[in-house]
Amino acid sequence: MGAAAAASTLDVKATGSSPRSDLRLEDVYEQCFDFIWRSARRMGVPEPSVDDVVQEVFVVAHRRLADFEGRSSVKTWLFGILLRVVSDYRRTQRRKGGLAPLPEVLEDDGSGCPAAATEQRERVRLLHALLAELDEDKRAVFVLAELEQMTAPEMAESLGVNLNTVYSRLRAARQKFEAALKRHRAREASA
């Protein structure tokens, strides 16, 4: 969007006649916070950094609300932002030395939690560990398809790739995920 276009948008908004004036960060936050939070976790942002990453996503979104074109849903738009923030985050971590830690291994908290809750956390931990074996692109597709039930066109939009790419990434992601799960089961069995 050029400067002139931006200026005219501003005028429209200021006179109160804009037809598409209802996108507020507040609403975006309300609608999408949970999605962005859990997606950050699933994209491998370690617990202590989730706050930072999610914050940054919404700060960027705030700056770019005007750019949001309404072609995609807010959700897919935000996910695109999340991916960039996560990738910047990883680059920073690498620069600081060492990769970002993988999703933290669940220590036995000995809190006597109900078995069901412990089991659930165990599953989440395993899911994260398996996701961590996928590369970034496949991981994103896998998360969106399998955990968010996003459609292929939505994903294509969100990731800025074409449909075929979405399908081929998903296929590859599923295979890798299965393979990683099998390895895990094998280790479990031998332990």
Next chain:
Amino acid sequence: MSDFDGIDELSSDARALIEGARGGDEPTSADRARVRRAVMAAIAAGAGAATAGAASSAAAASGTSAATTTTATTTTATATTATGAAGAAAGGTAAASGATAGLATSVKLAAALMVAGAVGGTVAVAPWEPDEASTSHVAQAVEARTANGARPAERLDPSSPAPTPEAAESPEPEPARLETAALEPAALETAALETGEPSPEATQPPAPSHARRAPRASPATVPPATVPPATASPATVSPAGEPEAAEPEAAPSASSLAAEVALLRRAQAAINQGDADAALRILAEHASQHPSGVMAAEREAARVVALCRAGREAEARAASARFLRAHPQSPLRARVQSACATR
């Protein structure tokens, strides 16, 4: 999922794992509220806070949330009287938790505006509310925004860790957005502070008196009884149960916060006018009147800047080191570190 069932369907083991783990990454309401504060603080403080990270800005925000709560309530009242019932009614429909959390932060946000100015020497700020909450019927706010919003926001965040081509293409963040916002009274308040901001002669700024007036205006939002802000506040902020907000013990009165803000604004004005010595005197006054005030960190940050401007670099360095030790997570950190360099 049916969308993709054609391709190498997942095994039942994998499927079961995914289903079993699906709910495990959800945030808590405390997460939601904490990050919201951090986002607002980051937006308010611009580059410094955005790069300082959520933890620090959240800490900054929560550190004063008890105090801001108090004023936030009353701020609403004041602003409501100003904007009229229309705004209030529109705001009333918004989710209570969101709205109140937003309002609570807005005062801190206003304070952050001020500090950004004081410490940075410029107002590089794009607060949440002004962007969000402009409406055609809050003409004042719209004006303030069109006057101030665009450029400060443009400067918002050169060092943000997430630069994107799109952002580079259109740096103008389109400050005026129309809606019927819960936050709009706060926006008005913030806008008021913001407009007063860059003018160096604002030694008797409207904002503090605004805030001081606020307690008396509170019946506007709480019609029947004059609810003392101090008791009203814990309920107002985040019913979602944030631990920080539930601690009213440190909550100074609205007027003491207003007094702190007034002093710091005067100090800022003095810095802007090049009178660093006067600024230091005012900051000393703040230090003696509010040794552990809500804005103590901001005061120390401003002091570093003033010392630099006064040419007392050795003292500035010492004060800077003290600040960084005492507030390792502060969003003001970057500004303090570069204070003398950007003199």
